[in-house]
Amino acid sequence: MSVEIDDDYVISVVESLISHHSVSGKEDGISRWTAGELRRLGLDVVEQEVMPGRANVIATLDSGRPGPTLLFNGHLDTLPVQPGWSADPFTPRRVGGRLVGAEINNMKAAVGGMIGCLAAMSHDKDAMSGRIVLSAVIGECDALGLGTTHMLHQGLKADMAINGEPTDLNVMTAHSGVSQLRLTVQGRMVHVCQRADGRNAIEHLVTILAALDEKALRFKPHKDFPGLPTMNVGVVRGGSMASMLAEKAEALIDVRTVPGMTPEGVRADLEKAIGAIKARDGSKIEAKIELLGSPQFCQQLPYHVTAEVPVVGTVAQSHEAVLGTPAKVGTLFPQVFYGTDASHLLHAGIPTVIYGPGKVADINVPDESMAIADFLAAARVYLMSAARICARH
Numbered sequence: 001m002s003v004e005i006d007d008d009y010v011i012s013v014v015e016s017l018i019s020h021h022s023v024s025g026k027e028d029g030i031s032r033w034t035a036g037e038l039r040r041l042g043l044d045v046v047e048q049e050v051m052p053g054r055a056n057v058i059a060t061l062d063s064g065r066p067g068p069t070l071l072f073n074g075h076l077d078t079l080p081v082q083p084g085w086s087a088d089p090f091t092p093r094r095v096g097g098r099l100v101g102a103e104i105n106n107m108k109a110a111v112g113g114m115i116g117c118l119a120a121m122s123h124d125k126d127a128m129s130g131r132i133v134l135s136a137v138i139g140e141c142d143a144l145g146l147g148t149t150h151m152l153h154q155g156l157k158a159d160m161a162i163n164g165e166p167t168d169l170n171v172m173t174a175h176s177g178v179s180q181l182r183l184t185v186q187g188r189m190v191h192v193c194q195r196a197d198g199r200n201a202i203e204h205l206v207t208i209l210a211a212l213d214e215k216a217l218r219f220k221p222h223k224d225f226p227g228l229p230t231m232n233v234g235v236v237r238g239g240s241m242a243s244m245l246a247e248k249a250e251a252l253i254d255v256r257t258v259p260g261m262t263p264e265g266v267r268a269d270l271e272k273a274i275g276a277i278k279a280r281d282g283s284k285i286e287a288k289i290e291l292l293g294s295p296q297f298c299q300q301l302p303y304h305v306t307a308e309v310p311v312v313g314t315v316a317q318s319h320e321a322v323l324g325t326p327a328k329v330g331t332l333f334p335q336v337f338y339g340t341d342a343s344h345l346l347h348a349g350i351p352t353v354i355y356g357p358g359k360v361a362d363i364n365v366p367d368e369s370m371a372i373a374d375f376l377a378a379a380r381v382y383l384m385s386a387a388r389i390c391a392r393h
Contacts, residue, residue: 013037069131071135131390162355228257
């Protein structure tokens with residue numbers, strides 16, 4: 001490989017990404033900066049509007065020769081920044097070999113490493129065949145795939161992909177699917193002095209939720225998905241006043257799934273379970289369960305590839321060449337409970353591996369940081385993988 005990662009450049013890119021406050025829904029500034037930087041590198045750049053003020057950045061380095069298309073995929077949006085920082089989260093600072101800054105682990109360091117890889121490869125296009133595409137997308141943290149699914153629906157294709165979600169520089173080949181649903185219960189609103197004439201939606205919702213758990217789900221356990229499936233009620237809301245019976249109440253439910261389970265199957269399982277609860281309770285519960293839809297949420301199937309998939313092997317080999325130790329390849333814990341854009345890519349027919357810097361315990365915490373050596377290593381693994389996949393023969 002005749003090109004190398006420019007460490008100072010990669011660090012500066014990661015610092016620039018950190019400096020943009022890009023919580024989901026407010027990606028405009030970071031998208032414009034990323035597009036401008038990739039154009040400065042000489043890449044063909046498309047700013048793909050997904051929703052007003054929310055644009056994916058799709059950048060292509062094309063050799064002009066036939067060959068494979070390698071896709072790098074990472075999200076620009078972030079979770080809301082947690083309180084408790086000792087300094088401004090968006091002013092990156094270097095402390096003892098670490099870079100401190102908001103959302104460096106999820107996943108601004110990985111995106112910076114991918115940009116560093118493209119910068120290096122752009123200096124030696126004569127050694128390339130095919131093309132390398134970077135998709136820096138919006139809407140992963142809030143909708144779990146709004147940007148990536150839009151990009152795929154617009155026709156983006158690739159022969160293989162590397163997603164940079166934080167795996168602590170391990171090669172990840174499996175994670176859960178994610179189904180999210182809304183359970184709505186209808187009541188009849190009256191004042192408490194007339195409660196015999198009303199129906200409290202909250203009471204009926206509580207009755208259902210108290211009896212609803214993973215036993216409602218049909219599934220076949222899978223050795224690569226330990227501890228799954230899971231069900232979590234994350235939001236409950238309803239009513240208007242303490243003195244009034246609630247006319248309506250709802251709960252948002254998250255189900256993490258294993259291969260063989262689908263969002264539609266999960267909905268059917270919960271509908272059946274709710275029907276049994278209503279029959280057992282003997283009350284006139286009016287309840288409806290429905291899957292959330294885009295743009296609020298992008299339903300996701302389980303992600304699962306094998307070590308024999310070529311892009312998995314290439315990244316694992318590049319990791320060993322860069323770091324000098326064999327890569328851990330397979331199911332990671334707790335990352336097996338993730339949802340990522342890799343699922344959407346895989347189920348669109350693009351073999352995808354997940355590999356990125358960052359530790360789960362360091363994500364979205366006050367004074368979040370990452371070892372600079374880790375994201376520079378990831379950039380080198382990305383570069384070596386790209387050079388091997390797109391080598392000119």
